[in-house]
Ligand code: H2U
C-alpha cells in the first residue's frame with residue numbers, strides 16, 4: 408500500500424472525466440482541478456459534544472419511556488425493538504394497483520426495527536470496544552436471519568444514520584432495519600450487475616474489484632485478514648468508503664467467528680479514522696448490503712458495507728447534492744485517490760479528536 412507508482416492515466420488526477428460504477432451501472436463526473444475553489448456558502452452548526460452516559464430524556468436509554476409509550480428494559484448490550492413510527496407495516500405480498508397505464512402502485516408489506524448499539528448514551532461505534540462492536544455485528548446477523556426467514560420478506564436493509572447533519576433524530580448510538588417484500592432499487596441494481604459479472608466470469612464482481620484495488624493500493628484505506636476498506640474508484644461522496652469481505656460470501660450468516668470479529672474490527676478502525684479526519688464525531692449514513700432473502704441461492708452476491716459521509720472540507724462544510732447532481736448526475740471535485748491518501752494518513756486511535 409503506497410502512494411508511489413499510481414497506475415491510472417495521469418489525466419485522471421487533473422482533467423475533468425467521468426467514472427463508471429460497475430455495481431450500479433451509474434456514472435460520476437470528477438473535476439479534480441476544481442477542488443481548490445473558494446467557499447463562502449453554508450457552514451453547518453456543530454452539535455454540542457459532551458453527552459451524559461445516561462440521559463433521562465432520551466427515548467433510547469435503558470429504563471426510559473419511548474415516544475410510543477413502551478418502556479425500554481434495563482438492557483446491557485444491544486437492544487432491538489419494532490419502530491414505533493414504522494415506515495412499513497406487516498401484511499401479505501403486495502398486489503398491483505394499476506390506476507392507469509402511467510399510474511402504477513403496489514402495496515408494500517414490511518417491518519421496521521430500531522437497534523440500540525449500546526446502553527451508553529455517550530458512545531458511538533468508534534467508541535465501542537471489540538466486544539461491543541462484535542455485539543453489533545452479531546445482532547445484525549441475527550436480525551437478518553430472523554426477518555429474512557419470514558416468507559413475505561424478500562430483502563433486509565440494515566443501516567445507520569449518524570449525526571444531525573444526516574437527519575439522525577437522537578445522539579444515542581442506534582441504527583435501523585427496514586425489511587420488506589420487494590427489493591429496493593439500490594440493491595436491485597447491484598443484484599443485476601453482480602449477477603451479470605458472475606455469469607460471465609464465475610467470480611463475484613467485488614472479488615475481482617478487490618483484487619484490482621489491492622494490486623494498486625492507491626484507494627485502500629485499511630484492511631485485516633477478513634475485510635478491506637477502499638475509497639471506491641467511482642465514489643460520489645468526498646470520503647465515501649466500501650467495506651468488502653475478502654471471502655465472497657452472500658451475507659453475514661456465512662461469516663465464521665473470526666470473520667465476524669474482523670468486520671467488527673474494521674468498522675471500529677474506519678469510524679475512528681473518520682472521527683480523526685476533522686476532529687468531530689463524524690456524520691454518515693452507512694449500511695450493510697447482502698443477498699436478498701427470497702429463498703433462492705445467490706452465489707453472485709458479495710457481502711459489503713457502504714459508508715456515505717456528507718462532510719467535504721471541514722467539520723462544518725458539507726457536500727451538497729444539488730443542481731447538476733439532481734438534474735444531471737453526481738459530481739465530485741477531490742479525487743477518490745486523494746481522499747484515500749488522507750484517510751490512510753490518519754491515526755486509528757480513539758480520542759485523537
Ligand atoms: P433515526 O435517528 O435514524 O431517524 O432513527 C430513529 C428511529 O427511531 C426513527 O425511525 C424511531 C423513529 O421512528 N423511534 C421509535 O421507534 N420510538 C421512539 O420512541 C422514538 C423514535
Ligand code: ZN
Pocket residue numbers: 430597696711713
Ligand atoms: Zn452495495
